[in-house]
Amino acid sequence: MEKEGIIRRRVALVDRHKIGLNAHIFAQVKLNAHGRANLDDFSAAIQEFDEVLDCFVMMGSVDFMLRIVATDIEAYERFFFEKLSQLPGIQEINSTVALSEIKSTTSLPT
Amino acid sequence: MASLTAVDIRILEAIQKDSSQSTSELAEKVGLSQSPCWRRLQRLKDEGYIEREVAILDRSKFEHSFIVFAALKMDTLTDEKRSDFLRKVEITPEIMECYSTIGETDILLKIVASSLEWYQKFVFKTLLRLPGVKDIQTTVTLAEMKCSTAIPVRSIED
Numbered sequence: 001m002e003k004e005g006i007i008r009r010r011v012a013l014v015d016r017h018k019i020g021l022n023a024h025i026f027a028q029v030k031l032n033a034h035g036r037a038n039l040d041d042f043s044a045a046i047q048e049f050d051e052v053l054d055c056f057v058m059m060g061s062v063d064f065m066l067r068i069v070a071t072d073i074e075a076y077e078r079f080f081f082e083k084l085s086q087l088p089g090i091q092e093i094n095s096t097v098a099l100s101e102i103k104s105t106t107s108l109p110t
Numbered sequence: 111m112a113s114l115t116a117v118d119i120r121i122l123e124a125i126q127k128d129s130s131q132s133t134s135e136l137a138e139k140v141g142l143s144q145s146p147c148w149r150r151l152q153r154l155k156d157e158g159y160i161e162r163e164v165a166i167l168d169r170s171k172f173e174h175s176f177i178v179f180a181a182l183k184m185d186t187l188t189d190e191k192r193s194d195f196l197r198k199v200e201i202t203p204e205i206m207e208c209y210s211t212i213g214e215t216d217i218l219l220k221i222v223a224s225s226l227e228w229y230q231k232f233v234f235k236t237l238l239r240l241p242g243v244k245d246i247q248t249t250v251t252l253a254e255m256k257c258s259t260a261i262p263v264r265s266i267e268d
Contacts, residue, residue, distance in 0.1 A: 007168070008168040009127075013161045013164060014263060053261065054258065056251040059252050065179060098218070100209065103200055105206055108203075
């Protein structure tokens with residue numbers, strides 16, 4: 001399965017609480033016309049931000065859903081004001097704090 | 111937390127990207143000789159920094175699947191119903207992630223769907239039958255721009 005590419009990679013999962021990354025935030029991002037016209041720049045910036053674990057392109061009223069980890073809410077606030085909201089072409093960001101992680105698996109249903 | 115050295119951090123960074131490498135490959139990457147590297151890796155496992163090692167499957171190899179996010183509005187649940195809710199979320203393989211959130215909605219689910227038709231059935235047969243679910247707001251994703259299991263280990267140095 002490894003050869004056929006069904007298994008993409010093997011990775012170790014690190015306990016984020018042990019590392020002190022206690023804040024988990026979902027940010028819904030909407031781009032303006034300029035941002036949409038320069039999607040590659042946005043994508044490149046997202047790949048660079050270590051705090052952003054996932055980024056999905058959404059259908060509907062927002063453009064992206066980002067999953068972000070930070071040490072605490074203050075650290076997220078710094079990331080928000082100094083990095084994320086500074087990206088060119090951002091129109092709006094709505095952040096939702098995840099209170100608890102009820103389930104988190106990397107297993108796909110087979 | 112304070113007990114992590116710069117080498118520990120390099121080990122964690124390397125195995126979050128690829129845990130299939132041999133101890134000698136890993137040792138070379140992090141600048142240690144083989145047996146101290148192995149001991150440090152064991153310590154990181156024993157102390158719980160490394161939760162587990164997993165194989166990440168390529169979703170595109172299965173069938174046409176995509177991720178949907180479902181935000182749920184919930185009724186206030188009794189302890190019994192809450193544990194029933196948690197148990198059902200846990201045993202439903204299509205629900206990959208579940209978080210409780212603050213805001214307009216109470217629960218956020220990440221679900222892997224094989225088609226819109228499948229998802230529609232899933233809403234009625236599974237999601238709406240979870241205890242306490244009042245309303246579901248679904249957003250379909252078009253693509254994955256980034257999908258990482260590697261958390262930023264280095265941020266603790268700040």
